[in-house]
Amino acid sequence: MEHEEITLHGHRVSYRRAGWGPVIVLIHGITGSSLTWEDVIEPLAERYTVVAPDLLGHGESAKPRGDYSLGAYASGVRDLVQAIGHDRATVVGHSLGGGVAMQFAYQFPERCERLVLVSSGGLGREVHMLLRAAALPGSELVLPLLASPGIIGRVDAVGAFLSRLGLRAGADLDELWRGFSSLADGGARAAFIHTLRTILDPGGQRVSATDRLYLAAEMPTLIVWGERDPIIPFRHGLRASELVPGSRFVSFPDAGHFPYRDDPRRFVRELADFIESTEPSDARDERLRELLREGA
Helix, strand or coil, X not given: CEEEEEEECCEEEEEEEECCCCEEEEECCCCCCHHHHHHXXXXXXXXXXXXXXXXCCCCCCCCCCCCCCHHHHHHHHHHHHHHCCCCCEEEEEECHHHHHHHHHHHHCHHHEEEEEEECCCCCCCCCCHHHHXXXXXXXXXXXXXXXXXXXXXXXHXXXXXXXXXXXXXXXXXXXXXXXXXXXXXXHHHHHHHHHHHHHEECCEECCCCHHHHHHHHXXXXXXXXXXXXXXXXXXXXXXXXXXCCCCEEEEECCCCCCHHHHCHHHHHHHHHHHHHCCCCCCCCHHHHHHHHHHHC
């Protein structure tokens, strides 16, 4: 697995790439990075070209003042994939990355072969109280204190606190702790707040794709969810599968918000089976017009 960098529009974009074959793009969630996919990149790379970017404001990519909307993220993914020599891809998005993946498929259907949503945001209002609290006015003043070395260094105490909020030991706590620790960086913290307030308010998620999911009728779509997800309710995935004609829904009974971390072997198997058993989307303008008119 190669860790590479490229400069796009004047900003450093970090990404991991491995393998050969049809292209899979893996998009992480908020406060995450390409490292979240470390358990699945190499197994997938045995059959596919895997590209896992650090979104701007995350990981080792630049953290500029700028546009952190879903549309901007989707455009950034398109530009990266194109710049490194790929025209089309199966796009996999987790949590916030699911919203980015849906936006990518909406903005650039000709570049999206398949859509895979993993514990995705943008499919309902409900979300964990910690994220809603972080969207409150004044959180930018509190987060520097919470992410200070004195707090981050108290791993056991913070872990116990998160457990009391319903976050499970294992992959959920590990990933959320890694994400929380990244907020010690001022640039990452500013990007987190900006991104969060774009998609959430104190009442929950305010960006929803559910009114446009009918447009995915021609897009092979896989929806993956952990039945014990404490961040975004399992029922969001079930509802989304009902709204996308012909979609495939896969549940992980013992998994939380990170099913690809809880059971990476099964995740790789399910994703590979989905890719091998479906034909890439053939986006056509006339069919899009038909769907828009039918759904109007």
